[in-house]
Amino acid sequence: MSQHPKQPWPYPEVVAHRGGGTLAPENTIAGFREGIRYGYRAAECDVKLSADNVCFLLHDDTVDRTSNGKGEAKAKTMAELSMLDAGGWKGAAHAGEALPTLANVAAYCQAQAMLLNIEIKPCPGRFEETGRLVAQEAARLWAGASVPPLLSSFEIDALRAAQAAAPALPRAFLCEAIPANWRDILAELDCVALHCDHVTLTEALARDIKQAGYQLLCYTVNTLERAQTLRGWGVDSVCTDRVDLLAPQRPLAAQ
Template sequence: MSQLQLRSPWPYPAVVAHRGGGAMAPENTLAGFRAGIAHGYRAAECDVKLSADNVCFLLHDDAVDRTSNGQGLAAELSMASLAQLDAGAWKGAAFAGEALPTFANVAAYCQAQGMLLNVEIKPCPGREEETGRLVAQEAARLWAGAAIPPLLSSFSDVALRAAQHAVPALPRAWLVEEVPANWQAMLQEMDCIALHCDHCTLTREQATAIKAAGYQLLCYTVNELARAREIIGWGVDSVCTDRLDLLPAAR
């Protein structure tokens, strides 16, 4: 079990804003983070990947088509090209002109606002190792000296292991859809402090076992208050939500 885990309590609140501002604003943009702050949220999740020239920036998909006015694979676009895209107009005229932010942009905003961050390492296909390594190194640089560093998570064990090797001191969580039979062995191997899973697949028995083993537990994407209360009652430490308007920021 991680020495960081043994020394440090879970610093994140019970509710975390999904992709910056959930459904309140365009995902993975500074407008999203501003929406999270406006709703009283103290923590957010976002997706970070690499541009063609290895700049860490925020985007969920492999391609830019869904959440911008651009086309093509992110892995083939430079940060200069990505910065020219409109990543807000798809969500509404009020967000027109919103840019795809760099990881550095978001780090500066979150630290200025006292907002904690769960960084999902979201590599483009074939770039798992370098994305894990570079995102971890950039996180360490951007949060140098911070009291609470960002929590790194990923569905890719290759990316998460690369992050572990690059900056072992940063806290890590393994992302899964369903809790696998070998969850404890995997968490131990990657020296993770937490498991993140789809709330729809989690059982009370699994939650009890994960907590009994000394790990933290986060569930995504919980958009109903009753369900959030139910699984927090099982011992879930945090839930990630799109509905910042329905799930109050305070427990």
């Protein structure tokens, strides 16, 4: 049993995936601005380490897909990463958008009163150090915040390192299909929540997770009908790419 089941879940019913979903370059400040524009007050993003151990936002192991650069992210210093155009791939209006550091995003989110789910997204071979350094940086950047960032990861070693480095920050185990031993994993890592791919969730599993005292978030939910179904199963939050379709200002059950 989690030590945190009685703490209220501070996150809204809908969370913007990678800042602003698919409407702006993912994992950029432009993305977060898009989420804010549609009324979102919580977002998710991916954080990994540069070659010189700066925490920055990027989903892939390489910079090829979402920038004008090439090669492995873990081989580039933050100075090198900061020179890349991380927005032009999404259209001329976003040309020149930078790869932000976690510090950049922390400043923006706190200024906008936006809550954040940080997915710890290690490059290959850097699981433990990424978990440790991202947790330490998040604890520093949000020191004294009324709602700290929620740390999640697919990588148990990264979450374990985050737990040791910043035990006070809330954690969530992230998975595609929910493993049979989910109770053991959540208990070992003292998680407050389980995050899963919505297509793998069943109503019975959702009921079991909620009855065990955990919060439940599903990704990536891009239709109102599916979001309403999941909400009916007891899912606390859904992460969406379609920030234009799911209106955060109204409860899902009332839309």
